[in-house]
Amino acid sequence: MNVTGTHFAYYWICHRKLWLFANGINMEHTSEAVSDGRFIHETTYERRANKFTEIEVGGVKIDFYDPFQRVIHETKRSDSIEEAHQWQVKYYIWVLEQHGVLDVTGLLEYPTMRQTQRVELTDTDRQTLEMVIAEIARLVESDSCPPRVRKGICRNCSYNDFCWSGEE
Numbered sequence: 001m002n003v004t005g006t007h008f009a010y011y012w013i014c015h016r017k018l019w020l021f022a023n024g025i026n027m028e029h030t031s032e033a034v035s036d037g038r039f040i041h042e043t044t045y046e047r048r049a050n051k052f053t054e055i056e057v058g059g060v061k062i063d064f065y066d067p068f069q070r071v072i073h074e075t076k077r078s079d080s081i082e083e084a085h086q087w088q089v090k091y092y093i094w095v096l097e098q099h100g101v102l103d104v105t106g107l108l109e110y111p112t113m114r115q116t117q118r119v120e121l122t123d124t125d126r127q128t129l130e131m132v133i134a135e136i137a138r139l140v141e142s143d144s145c146p147p148r149v150r151k152g153i154c155r156n157c158s159y160n161d162f163c164w165s166g167e168e
């Protein structure tokens with residue numbers, strides 16, 4: 001399968017969310033959080049499209065890449081799922097490495113919080129990435145959807161109604 005940055009982020013957020021998304025059950029159009037994130041993405045750095053390049057490599061699309069500094073810029077709404085955001089960017093760095101683009105770093109940007117977070121890929125991360133890619137393939141190709149697990153993130157998840165409708 002072609003593992004994308006979204007698959008990678010969802011793996012860290014919730015295995016059920018990953019399975020639903022990967023199996024074509026998409027409810028992001030009903031999610032306020034997703035709309036907010038898209039709005040921030042499109043308006044906060046309007047001029048950056050002139051400065052950075054959108055690239056597609058190895059099946060992943062990176063919206064803002066600075067080819068001179070070799071920096072991936074990834075904009076997010078909040079840092080509540082920062083680990084997932086970090087792994088998404090690490091995955092992008094790894095994919096670029098696999099295609100011969102070396103010494104890339106990432107910058108996670110949270111414009112509403114006026115914060116940035118530098119992201120680097122270590123040897124330990126490379127080993128973890130390879131294990132996670134295999135695990136993602138195993139999970140999404142499984143016939144059964146992973147069970148729901150109540151987490152703080154459920155409140156803002158686009159599958160909240162799907163998973164918890166009728167529950168208190």
Ligand code: SF4
Pocket residue numbers: 013014015016017147148149150151153154155157158159160163164
């Ligand atoms: S609502 Fe919660 S359990 Fe359901 S997919 Fe989202 S994060 Fe996972």
